[in-house]
Amino acid sequence: MECDVKKLGVIGGLGPMATAYFLQLLVQMSDAQTDQEHMEVLLHSMPQIPDRTGYILDNSRENPLPAMIRVGQGLVSLGAEVIAIPCITAHYFERQLEDGIGRPVLNGIEKTVLYLKNAGVERAGLMATDGTVQSGLFQRSLEDAGISCVLPPKEGQRQVMHMIYDNVKAGKPVEMPLFYDAARQLSGEGAQVILLGCTELSLIKRDYRLEPGFLDVMEVLSREAVLACGRLKKEYDQLITE
Numbered sequence: 001m002e003c004d005v006k007k008l009g010v011i012g013g014l015g016p017m018a019t020a021y022f023l024q025l026l027v028q029m030s031d032a033q034t035d036q037e038h039m040e041v042l043l044h045s046m047p048q049i050p051d052r053t054g055y056i057l058d059n060s061r062e063n064p065l066p067a068m069i070r071v072g073q074g075l076v077s078l079g080a081e082v083i084a085i086p087c088i089t090a091h092y093f094e095r096q097l098e099d100g101i102g103r104p105v106l107n108g109i110e111k112t113v114l115y116l117k118n119a120g121v122e123r124a125g126l127m128a129t130d131g132t133v134q135s136g137l138f139q140r141s142l143e144d145a146g147i148s149c150v151l152p153p154k155e156g157q158r159q160v161m162h163m164i165y166d167n168v169k170a171g172k173p174v175e176m177p178l179f180y181d182a183a184r185q186l187s188g189e190g191a192q193v194i195l196l197g198c199t200e201l202s203l204i205k206r207d208y209r210l211e212p213g214f215l216d217v218m219e220v221l222s223r224e225a226v227l228a229c230g231r232l233k234k235e236y237d238q239l240i241t242e
Contacts, residue, residue, distance in 0.1 A: 005039050008229040009080025009103070011071045012045035014052070014087035015169050018199035018218065019045055021206055022086035025222035031231040039230035042080050044071045052089040053131030065093050065100075072101035082106065084225045086199045088217055089131045106228065108221035112195065113141045115220055119240065121193050124215075125150040125186030127160050128197030138197060150189045156182045160201075168200035179204060180211075187213070193240055205241075214241045 008026075012019035023041065032038045049071070050062035068090065072083055083097070083105045090097075091109050098105050116124055124147055126138050133151060142149045152160060159178045167174045186194050194214050196202055202218035204210070219239050226232045 006081040006229045009075030010043045011085045013047035053129045056131035069100035112220045125191030125194040150191045156185045164200045
């Protein structure tokens with residue numbers, strides 16, 4: 001049976017492994033009985049897009065926005081009606097991307113905060129890149145929803161960045177003692193749920209069975225993409241680890 005659904009465009013490669021996992025999540029979450037019932041996905045994986053964190057922190061003059069807009073426009077020319085970017089730091093550019101591409105860009109941060117609000121969470125911890133943390137995107141959105149945000153201390157944030165860049169992005173095994181050490185610091189400050197606020201951290205949830213109380217922001221983004229362009233399996237209404 002042919003489904004009347006929107007075509008999803010994916011600006012990928014930020015990073016490549018996270019993009020591959022995002023596509024896997026789209027398939028897993030879709031309530032489809034045959035190949036033909038899955039959503040149509042248009043992907044352009046472009047790892048050469050400059051690093052988002054480096055630019056946001058003013059450590060690099062290479063602006064990733066023009067390249068992301070070009071990729072998005074190319075996806076639209078192929079029929080994409082909704083855009084997803086499996087890179088949370090790239091959400092910093094969301095409004096400019098929507099203006100430049102001319103299509104809605106799914107906002108994983110806003111949807112994550114709404115998910116927490118509906119779950120009754122009052123205090124959330126955040127693991128994310130320095131760029132995401134310093135942009136304040138999560139903090140402002142959480143505050144607007146009446147949810148307090150806990151950030152890792154300086155050493156904990158260094159550990160998070162090490163896992164993202166020196167483990168996952170480098171194609172090396174994740175140093176799980178560092179992960180749980182950073183998580184304990186956030187829980188110790190009263191975080192009821194800890195957000196995996198970088199798509200590289202999503203791969204930790206993919207590969208390891210985590211303790212209760214984690215929410216993967218890429219799973220939220222994938223869920224929203226399926227809701228926008230397909231049909232969602234009911235079991236993905238619950239995303240916080242139990």
